[in-house]
């Protein structure tokens with residue numbers, strides 16, 4: 677049992693998840709990070725433990741009852757949970773590109789990954805967050821807000837997350853649970869940026885008046901939304917895109 681506030685970050689070993697974990701640690705949170713790779717999680721936990729209480733969970737989101745088992749393991753680590761931030765990102769199938777070129781066989785899997793996974797996590801997290809009044813944060817992407825070509829499936833799945841967050845926020849407020857969605861677009865230095873290629877990133881960088889954000893630019897907002905300064909804010913979908921879209 678700890679006196680400190682406790683944040684669970686699923687996908688905590690990823691680009692954005694690790695930046696959020698470091699930012700939370702620097703603000704005095706106890707931190708639990710989940711990922712699939714035991715080595716990555718062990719290295720991050722060792723780093724975080726130099727400044728705060730930290731623990732790791734190894735679990736695959738496709739394992740049976742992954743959401744409930746992650747939440748049960750997390751709650752047992754430090755005795756309570758005050759914030760759950762979902763940063764999992766994983767394989768997608770053929771869901772980008774012009775719509776006729778996408779593969780319907782992959783549609784359901786992508787909805788499950790984007791929307792139904794977060795709904796399962798939210799369902800498992802709810803009783804834990806209700807105990808002390810906590811915060812739940814989904815990561816989606818600007819494809820759910822701003823229409824563009826070759827994003828039909830991603831856009832729809834991300835919009836589903838945003839709709840869920842806004843509706844849940846209204847309902848969960850009575851239990852003092854706050855719910856938000858953070859929506860990145862292009863994130864400098866992330867694995868996705870590497871996959872997108874330098875030419876596409878350079879074009880986006882030119883269009884973003886403030887410059888494209890890095891994971892470290894997104895982390896402070898995430899930690900703020902989980903903290904006392906945001907106690908009366910809920911149901912928000914916030915883009916962090918350097919002015920690319922508004």
Ligand SMILES: NC(=O)c1ccc[n+]([C@@H]2O[C@H](COP(=O)([O-])OP(=O)(O)OC[C@H]3O[C@@H](n4cnc5c(N)ncnc54)[C@H](OP(=O)(O)O)[C@@H]3O)[C@@H](O)[C@H]2O)c1
Nearest residue numbers: 687689690691692711712713736737764765766863866868
């Ligand atoms: N980076 C961007 O440019 C960008 C843009 C728009 C939206 N976003 C969104 O922002 C969020 C975070 O993205 P990111 O760039 O930080 O992702 P990332 O660097 O690819 O990290 C992915 C995380 O998810 C974990 N993970 C992957 N597959 C998993 C599985 N099957 N079960 C459990 N955990 C699994 C990874 O763990 P292991 O490393 O152990 O596999 C890792 O911790 C995602 O929702 C993403 O869609 C990112």
